[in-house]
Amino acid sequence: MSLAEKKCVPCEGGTQPLSSGEANQYYTELNKEWQLKDQEISRQFTFQDFKEAMAFVNKVADIAESEGHHPDMYIFYNKVRLELTTHAIGGLSVNDFIVAAKVDRLS
Numbered sequence: 001m002s003l004a005e006k007k008c009v010p011c012e013g014g015t016q017p018l019s020s021g022e023a024n025q026y027y028t029e030l031n032k033e034w035q036l037k038d039q040e041i042s043r044q045f046t047f048q049d050f051k052e053a054m055a056f057v058n059k060v061a062d063i064a065e066s067e068g069h070h071p072d073m074y075i076f077y078n079k080v081r082l083e084l085t086t087h088a089i090g091g092l093s094v095n096d097f098i099v100a101a102k103v104d105r106l107s
Helices: 020-027 050-067 094-104
Strands: 035-037 040-046 072-076 079-084
Touching: 020 035, 020 094, 040 094, 050 072, 050 079, 050 094, 079 094
Parallel strands: none
Antiparallel strands: 035 040, 040 079, 072 079
């Protein structure tokens, strides 16, 4: 089953973040524009204008709400930067990669 077909599961404190090997394995399933660094994955998207960028942000918000896992989003007129990490465990979880894979389906 692909990451985009999976559903996020709640993470609790005490759960260990993914190891770098596990994170790298999941990372191979994402669009290559995602960047993996330390305990975060991030990607920047560019649109024609602010309205298009905001429509994208709203679609990402729908995914985040349905998965119960929310990225940090930064909006700069026609650019949107997403950052995913699982704050409750202080690092990456499979949930971060699931949300990223679902976002990949939007672009």
